[in-house]
Amino acid sequence: MTHPLRIGIWALVHGNRAALNDPEEPYDASWRRNRGLVLEAESLGYDCVLVAQHTMNPHRTDLGQLEAWTASAALAAETSRIEIIAAIKPMLYHPVVLAKMALQIEEISGGRFAINLVNAWNRKEIEDAGLVFREHDERYAYGAEWLEVVERLMRGEEVQHQGRYFQVKDYVLRPAARGRARPRIYVGGESPPARDLVAARADVWFINGQPLEDVQALIADVRARPRQGEPVRFGLSTFVIARETEEEAQAEYRRLLDLAAQDAEIKAYVKANTDPAVAMRKTQAKFQSVGTNGGTAAGTVGSYDQVAARLAAFHAAGIDTLLTQFQPFEREMRRFAENVMPRLAHLRAA
Ligand SMILES: Cc1cc2nc3c(=O)[nH]c(=O)nc-3n(C[C@H](O)[C@H](O)[C@H](O)COP(=O)(O)O)c2cc1C
Known part of the structure; x- marks a missing residue:
């Protein structure tokens, strides 16, 4: 079954x-900028916002960084329709505390809250806080047990759990979610253990931006893994540059590529802090692109018609949530809403 296409944005947590x-x-x-951005996105028809989680700015520690969970709670109170997805790195919060926070934001938002489990790449962020940065696959073992506890608590179950990492006894959280079983669960990560975790416990898998054939192969891979319950759904991150003509879009792409080349020092710093085992880094290295999490690698640079057709092809392949990035964000987000969204609706109707 194909779900309707939902379009979301990345909040500008690190600019x-x-x-x-x-x-x-x-x-x-x-906060002021992000508040304005999300309220405008909601009024333009965007369906969800992802608030990524980084405690220290991962690019330059002297730059500001929006805090994901407190900002998500405030966004929940200020908005009325858009889904708010807060990222969470399991090693930063005990599952009982996190499930409680998630249920609180679920209540504030009136049932529009979701978590996005991400298993971390920035070793410095974790180790400099004195926390343990486990090796890649062990982070997933920890994350899977963490999510099992969080999921049951968010459902309102009384939890007894004696595991390798967590011991929880007679725990029950109130108020539980109203009108649905629990907040939605997304997972962002691409490695084989990430895919197992998605198949076992996620509602939606966020895939890094990449060409259609690669995305089709990833979807087939996850669909083939053992799963109980509803089929898993798929989301894709993509950086969009859309203009009236392809030439104009390519010119803007070159402008951003040239600017991005000035960030070489920052990229070297990020690379030095990144766990070399993460799949995201390998995907990003395969393609020339601008933007994070695959950036434009999904082929979303072109005329309004080309971009709409490309996004419709991803939808036909099983992607039902698109998470867009732009630069400059507000201006391009408006342009997309005005020029690409109607074309996409038209293609979908056809
Ligand atoms: C849509 C999406 C959102 C992400 N958001 C965050 C984030 O908020 N914070 C973070 O540290 N990493 C984030 N990541 C990166 C994951 O932490 C990263 O992919 C991690 O290394 C998972 O490992 P894997 O890709 O090897 O499975 C995100 C990844 C995706 C695909």
Whole structure:
């Protein structure tokens, strides 16, 4: 069954998505900006917002960084329709505390809250806090047990759990979710253990931006893994550059590529802090692109018609949530809503 296509945005938790120094988009990761961005996205018809989680700015520690969970709670109170998805790195919060926070934001939002489990790449962020940065596959073993506890608590179950990492006794959280079983669970990560976790416990898998054939292969891989319950659903991150003509879009792509080249020092710093085992890094290295999490590698640079057709092809392949990035964000988000969304609706109707 194909679900309707939902379109979301990345909140600007650490400012610009493609290049840090852009005269057209001064650095700003403040609450004030993000609040305005999300309220506008909601009024333009966007369906969800992902609030990524980083405690320290991963690019430059002297730059501001929006805190995901407190900001998500505030966004929940200020908005009325958009789904709010807060990222969570399991090693940062005990599952009981996190499940309680998730249920609180579920109540504030009136049933529009979701978590996105991400198993971390930034060794420095974790180790400098004095926390344990486990090796890649062990992070997934920890994350799977963590999510099992969180899932049952978010469902309102009384939890008894004696595991390898967590011992929880007679725990029950109230108020439970109303009108549905629990907040939605997304997972962002691409490695084989990430795919197992998705098949076992996620509602939606967020895939890094990449060409259609690669995405089709990833979807087939996850669909073939053991699963109980509803079929898993799929989301894709993509950086969009859309213009009236393909030439104009390519010119803007080159402008952003040139600006991104000025971030070489930042990229080297990020690379030095990144766990070399993470799949995201390998995917990102395969393609020339701008933006994070695959950036434009899904082929979303082109005319309005080309971009709409490409996104419709991903939808036909099983992607039902698109998570968009732009730069400068607000201007391009409006352009997309005005020019690409109607074309997409038209293609879907056809
Ligand atoms: C849609 C999406 C969102 C992500 N958000 C975050 C985030 O908020 N914080 C973070 O540290 N990593 C984030 N990540 C990166 C994951 O932490 C990263 O993919 C991790 O290394 C998982 O390992 P794997 O890709 O090897 O499975 C995100 C990844 C995706 C696909």
